[in-house]
Amino acid sequence: MYFYRWHNIVNTFKIAKRTLSPAAGLRALLSVEPSRGLVDEKFQIVTLHCVHQSEDKDFWEAFGHYISDQHGTVTVAKDASVGGTYEGVESMGLMWSLQPVPGSRTGLRLRKKDVLLPMVFHISVYDGHVTQGFNLMTALVTRVIERWYMAPGVQRVSVEEKGIRGTMFIPPGPGPFPGILDMWGGGGGLVEYRAALLASHGFVALALEYLSTADYYGSELTVDYFEIAYEILQDHPMVQRDRMALLGLSFGTSVTLSMAAYSKIIRVSCEKSVNIMAVSVNHMLCYLSKILTTMFRNMHKIQMKNNQVIWREVILPIPEDPKLKVDVGQIKCPLLLITGGDDQNWATVESAEDIERIMEKAGNRHLLHTLTYPGAGHLIEPPYTPHHRASNFLVNGKEKVIMLWGGQTKPHADAQEDSWEKILAFLQQHLYFTAPQARL
Amino acid sequence: MAGIRHCPLLSVRPLRCLVDEKFEVVVQFLLPSQPVTLHALLQSEDGDFWEAFGHYKGDASGSVKVSEDVSLGGSYDGLEPMGLLWSMRPIPGSRKGLRFRNKDVFKPIEVHISVYEGHLTKWFKEKQALASVVAERWYSSPGVQRIDVREKGLKGTLFIPPGPGPFPAVLDLWGGGGGLVEYRSALLASHGYITLTLEYIGLKDASGTPQNVDNDYFEAAFSLLKQHPQVCPDRIAMMGLSFGVSVTLGMAAYSSEINPKCVVCVSGSHIMPVNGSLADVFKEIKKNVKNTRYDEERRIIWRDLLLPIPDDPSKKVEMGLIQCPILLIVGEDDQNWAAAESAEDMKKMMEQAGNSHLLTVLSYPHTGHLIEPPYCPHVRSSNFKLIEAKTTVVVVWGGQMVPHSKAQEDSWQKTLAFLEQHLYTHDTVASKSN
Numbered sequence: 001m002y003f004y005r006w007h008n009i010v011n012t013f014k015i016a017k018r019t020l021s022p023a024a025g026l027r028a029l030l031s032v033e034p035s036r037g038l039v040d041e042k043f044q045i046v047t048l049h050c051v052h053q054s055e056d057k058d059f060w061e062a063f064g065h066y067i068s069d070q071h072g073t074v075t076v077a078k079d080a081s082v083g084g085t086y087e088g089v090e091s092m093g094l095m096w097s098l099q100p101v102p103g104s105r106t107g108l109r110l111r112k113k114d115v116l117l118p119m120v121f122h123i124s125v126y127d128g129h130v131t132q133g134f135n136l137m138t139a140l141v142t143r144v145i146e147r148w149y150m151a152p153g154v155q156r157v158s159v160e161e162k163g164i165r166g167t168m169f170i171p172p173g174p175g176p177f178p179g180i181l182d183m184w185g186g187g188g189g190l191v192e193y194r195a196a197l198l199a200s201h202g203f204v205a206l207a208l209e210y211l212s213t214a215d216y217y218g219s220e221l222t223v224d225y226f227e228i229a230y231e232i233l234q235d236h237p238m239v240q241r242d243r244m245a246l247l248g249l250s251f252g253t254s255v256t257l258s259m260a261a262y263s264k265i266i267r268v269s270c271e272k273s274v275n276i277m278a279v280s281v282n283h284m285l286c287y288l289s290k291i292l293t294t295m296f297r298n299m300h301k302i303q304m305k306n307n308q309v310i311w312r313e314v315i316l317p318i319p320e321d322p323k324l325k326v327d328v329g330q331i332k333c334p335l336l337l338i339t340g341g342d343d344q345n346w347a348t349v350e351s352a353e354d355i356e357r358i359m360e361k362a363g364n365r366h367l368l369h370t371l372t373y374p375g376a377g378h379l380i381e382p383p384y385t386p387h388h389r390a391s392n393f394l395v396n397g398k399e400k401v402i403m404l405w406g407g408q409t410k411p412h413a414d415a416q417e418d419s420w421e422k423i424l425a426f427l428q429q430h431l432y433f434t435a436p437q438a439r440l
Numbered sequence: 441m442a443g444i445r446h447c448p449l450l451s452v453r454p455l456r457c458l459v460d461e462k463f464e465v466v467v468q469f470l471l472p473s474q475p476v477t478l479h480a481l482l483q484s485e486d487g488d489f490w491e492a493f494g495h496y497k498g499d500a501s502g503s504v505k506v507s508e509d510v511s512l513g514g515s516y517d518g519l520e521p522m523g524l525l526w527s528m529r530p531i532p533g534s535r536k537g538l539r540f541r542n543k544d545v546f547k548p549i550e551v552h553i554s555v556y557e558g559h560l561t562k563w564f565k566e567k568q569a570l571a572s573v574v575a576e577r578w579y580s581s582p583g584v585q586r587i588d589v590r591e592k593g594l595k596g597t598l599f600i601p602p603g604p605g606p607f608p609a610v611l612d613l614w615g616g617g618g619g620l621v622e623y624r625s626a627l628l629a630s631h632g633y634i635t636l637t638l639e640y641i642g643l644k645d646a647s648g649t650p651q652n653v654d655n656d657y658f659e660a661a662f663s664l665l666k667q668h669p670q671v672c673p674d675r676i677a678m679m680g681l682s683f684g685v686s687v688t689l690g691m692a693a694y695s696s697e698i699n700p701k702c703v704v705c706v707s708g709s710h711i712m713p714v715n716g717s718l719a720d721v722f723k724e725i726k727k728n729v730k731n732t733r734y735d736e737e738r739r740i741i742w743r744d745l746l747l748p749i750p751d752d753p754s755k756k757v758e759m760g761l762i763q764c765p766i767l768l769i770v771g772e773d774d775q776n777w778a779a780a781e782s783a784e785d786m787k788k789m790m791e792q793a794g795n796s797h798l799l800t801v802l803s804y805p806h807t808g809h810l811i812e813p814p815y816c817p818h819v820r821s822s823n824f825k826l827i828e829a830k831t832t833v834v835v836v837w838g839g840q841m842v843p844h845s846k847a848q849e850d851s852w853q854k855t856l857a858f859l860e861q862h863l864y865t866h867d868t869v870a871s872k873s874n
Contacts, residue, residue: 120582124603141632142603144583151455152550153574173554173572177447202449202571240447432449432469 044068047084047126048076049134050094051101055113058105060098060386062086065129083129086410094123095147095384096413102132107392107402110385115196116156118146147384149193151200156192159206164229166208167192169199170238178243178269178431179233180205181226185250187393188212194247197382201424203245203431206233210255226255227265243431245270247423250346250378254326257355261330270334270430308390308404316347318354328355329362336369336426338419340376344406348378371422373415377407383417448502450555450571458630459549459577459623460813460852462522465506467555467571470498477514477556478506479564480524481531482549488538490817492516492528495559504555513559516842524553525577526845528817532562537823537834540816545599545626546586548576577815579623581630586622589636592660596638597622598668599629605670608677608701608863609634611662615682615707618642618827627813628679631856633863634671636661640718641683642827650828652719658687659697675863679704679855682777682809686712686721686757693761702765702862704855707774707809709782710757710789711746724755739821739834746778749785759786760793767800767858769851771807775838779809802854804847808839814849 049063064081066074077091086093100108112119124139150156153172159165167190171177180203184191188211195205208229210221234241246268248256259266303310319325328335337355339348352370359365373380379388393403407415448469457463470476479493494511496504507521516523530538542549554569580586583602589595597620601607610633614621618641625635638661645651666673678700680688685708691698713720731744750756768786770779783801790796804811808820824835839847 122583122602138604140604142583144581144602146456146582148456151573152548152576153552153572172552172574173450174568174570175447200455202451428449428468432447 043070044072044127045129046074046140047128047130048074048081048094049124049126049130049139050098050121051124051134052098052110052119052121054108054110056108058108059101060110061101061134062094062097062099062386063130063134064090064093084131092384092413092417095121096386096416097409098386101135107390109388109391111191112149112193115149115192118148121145121147149196149200154196154199156196159232161232162228164208164225164232165190166206166229167195168204168206168233168236169196170204171199171202175204175238176240177202177204177238178245178427179203179236179239179241180245180247180427181230181233182207183210183246183248183252183255185248185252186211187250194382198247198427201427203427204233204236204239211251223259223263226259227263230259230263230266242269244268245427245431249380257326257328257331260333260335261326261328268333270336270426305404307402309393309395309401310344310404312344312347312406314346316350318347318350322358325354325358327362328358329364331359331364331367334367334369334426334430336371336423338371338380338423339373340378340380340407340412340415341372341374342376342406342408342411343378344404345378369426371419373411373419375408375411376415377412378405379407380412380415380419383413383420385416387412387416448555448570450553450573452553452573452575454575455573456548456576456578458581458627459579459815460627461577463575464521465524465553467496467498467504468502470502470504472498472500472502474498474502474557475559476504476570477558477560478504478511478524479554479556479560479569480528481552481554481564482528484538484540485543486538488534489531490528490540491531491564492524492526492817493560493564494520494523514561522815522845522849525551525815526817526848527841529819537821537832539810539819539822541621542579542623545579545622548578551575551577579630580626584626584629586626589664592664593657594638594661594664595620595643596636596661597625599625599635599637600670601629601632601634605634606672607632607634607670608675608859609636609665609668609671610859611635611658611665611676611678611700612637613640613678613680613684613687615680615684616641617824624679624813628859631859633677633859634665634668636665640687652717652722654717654719655691655695658691659695662691662695662698662700675701677702677704677859677863679706680708681706681811682708683721685709687718689757689759689762692764692766693757693759700764702767702858703762704767704769704858706769706811706851707771707777707779709746709777709779710759710786711749711755711778711782712757713755735821735836737834739836740824741775741836743775743778743838747781749778749781756785756789758793759789760795762790762795762798765798765800765858765862767802767855769802769811769855770804771809771811771839771844771847772803772805773807773838773840773844774809775836776809800858802851804843804851806840806843807847808844809837810839811844811848811851814845814852816848818844818848 045067047063047065051061053059063084064086065083066079068074080089081087085097122142122144124142126139155170157168159168180198182195182205190209192207195207198205233239246256301313337352339352349372359368387407387409390402390404393401395401448467451466453464475497477493477495481491483489492515494514494516496509498504510519511517516527552574554572556567556569585600587598589598610628612625612635620639622637625637628635640653643651665671665676678688685705688703688705689710692700692703713724725745728745733741768783770783772780790799818841821834821836823832825832
């Protein structure tokens with residue numbers, strides 16, 4: 001009879017299990033019996049398997065094939081997976097290579113809605129190198145892991161005032177803390193998990209809903225909406241009003257850049273834009289819907305391949321006409337731009353290059369930091385979440401398509417891990433610095 | 441308008457972990473060389489507050505790393521990565537005689553870690569911290585199941601790790617304080633053992649009459665584990681603390697039903713009537729009650745109740761009869777039980793009988809009686825309920841805080857390694873008696 005022992009799996013994943021920071025990897029040590037075998041006994045071959053049931057009830061799994069050493073031990077942080085959903089020495093491979101189990105619905109994307117509860121993963125060891133039928137087999141050993149977006153003590157507060165809809169996350173402690181306005185993209189709705197994670201790192205973060213999934217063209221969204229949201233955050237007693245940042249992904253970047261460039265109200269300490277979109281944004285000063293109109297004028301540039309919608313060409317070529325672009329030369333705060341080299345949804349790399357050119361000419365190039373990750377797609381999210389090359393997307397709030405985001409799994413996973421580390425460092429550097437000697 | 445309030449960044453990693461795991465406390469963005477106090481506070485289930493604190497000085501970059509920097513004073517000093525936990529004591533003004541114990545193993549201990557300006561020693565509640573975070577420490581890992589055991593006359597709790605099994609098991613026995621103590625068992629289950637903790641002192645029957653359990657009580661418990669579908673019947677250990685050791689050694693030596701793969705004995709003794717029942721043991725101990733001593737504050741020292749170690753073999757468990765590996769853990773400053781002296785005697789007996797190769801003794805200087813899983817506060821004495829007399833006295837357990845805390849850390853690590861070696865690894869060389 002064999003006994004399998006899982007050491008210290010409990011404290012391994014760092015966003016994970018019951019911990020938070022997205023840092024280094026798996027210290028899991030797997031001991032396999034017999035630990036002292038005869039010379040003609042084979043080393044043990046095993047499969048490490050991870051399964052997760054999402055809030056939508058879909059099952060996601062990842063697995064790696066390993067060969068134990070002569071002591072019957074597998075150390076994921078040091079040993080290479082020789083096959084499975086990931087290969088090589090990948091301490092977090094069981095997380096980022098998760099994919100829907102065979103037979104699942106198509107076009108899925110794994111996203112956490114209720115951040116007050118953890119994501120629960122079952123990690124098991126199976127005899128041999130297994131590639132399917134895991135649910136029909138008996139594991140040799142199983143551990144349960146929780147991964148949280150929220151640290152203990154972080155408060156979640158619904159914000160519904162002055163016409164603004166969002167959720168604020170406040171770290172524990174007396175504060176006050178730097179504030180971050182967190183904006184997602186064209187998918188709309190209220191996405192909380194990144195803001196919850198930011199609060200777990202010491203920032204008051206306001207996740208803002210500005211495109212209702214139900215009501216795409218919606219009430220005409222104006223620049224006021226964002227300025228009011230910004231002020232609500234800035235005026236909050238737990239927020240340091242002179243240490244504010246804007247964080248945007250995809251469409252949220254358009255907002256971020258134009259607010260930073262044009263708003264008289266919004267004076268940020270730094271901002272970060274992930275997957276920027278630089279065109280047609282000065283229309284932001286009027287109505288958001290106008291951007292979309294401009295975009296849809298270019299709809300003929302949308303491509304379809306394998307049933308997947310590719311929007312990459314829509315804003316290409318990057319227009320010369322400055323009236324069609326945010327004047328980033330007016331930005332006065334540090335700016336971190338993150339783009340994926342294989343972004344199939346938006347021409348972000350080209351936009352980043354154009355931004356750099358504009359800022360060079362305007363003389364504020366020193367404020368710009370760009371991170372471009374070859375092989376990464378559009379959805380550069382907090383680390384260790386699975387990569388989605390394509391997923392279901394609701395266009396105009398009603399038309400369901402499969403949108404191609406791009407990226408290859410391994411480089412995209414690496415990009416998520418590296419960019420998040422750099423995002424936190426950037427935020428800390430600009431928002432958490434020692435005040436001058438003036439102390440009360 | 442208030443001036444710029446400078447806010448350092450305090451981080452604790454991991455924020456959620458098992459109680460026997462270490463954490464890392466880091467403060468950044470302080471002023472260079474700024475003096476600060478790191479403070480830990482928790483509220484027990486009974487509502488009492490416990491706190492610990494260390495005085496630090498930020499380095500040139502304005503950082504403090506508790507795992508690398510030295511505490512200059514406070515409830516602990518020196519380089520002590522876990523000092524914020526094990527040096528905790530009740531806050532000023534608390535009730536007396538407290539002991540920190542957790543009942544609900546599915547609720548974490550919430551430790552509030554804060555950083556204060558300057559080197560403070562008191563009035564933490566009245567001051568505002570610069571930053572504060574909450575760390576959760578758990579006695580159970582995700583997936584551990586808890587099951588009430590109320591069959592075969594037994595009263596206990598079973599903890600089962602997640603997964604299909606089968607698992608090795610541990611029968612977990614506490615001491616003379618009685619009651620049903622679950623936290624160590626939940627922790628063992630979190631490390632992969634099906635663990636049964638048993639209440640065996642102060643039990644009452646259906647009509648409320650106190651009952652003394654007999655040896656078959658423990659045999660029924662052991663056989664419950666043996667027959668459990670997820671337990672590997674030939675890989676069951678017994679673990680006892682204090683009085684639980686008397687039971688453990690007695691059963692291991694004499695019971696034909698109980699054949700543990702190995703035993704762990706913490707702060708206990710082999711001195712008891714040969715093949716006697718629990719009632720016999722109590723009778724013997726009562727005979728020596730006159731040996732009770734008191735310290736300068738009238739706190740009870742029961743150490744001498746077992747002394748001198750008798751030469752009469754009929755008064756001691758025949759250690760030569762035990763056929764499985766034994767891990768003995770004792771504190772040399774145990775003021776409650778003559779555990780260290782007993783350990784020496786046990787060693788002699790086993791050497792004479794020829795089975796001393798089975799014995800490992802861990803003897804810790806300046807360590808008291810309550811050698812528990814690490815990082816919980818040490819108390820030198822505390823309130824103790826006398827079950828029969830129905831009164832509460834204050835008992836001295838012994839031990840000095842720092843060596844005792846180190847002993848807890850070291851002995852727990854060695855306990856887990858010992859259990860793993862005998863219950864998980866296949867010892868092709870050692871005896872295959874079981």
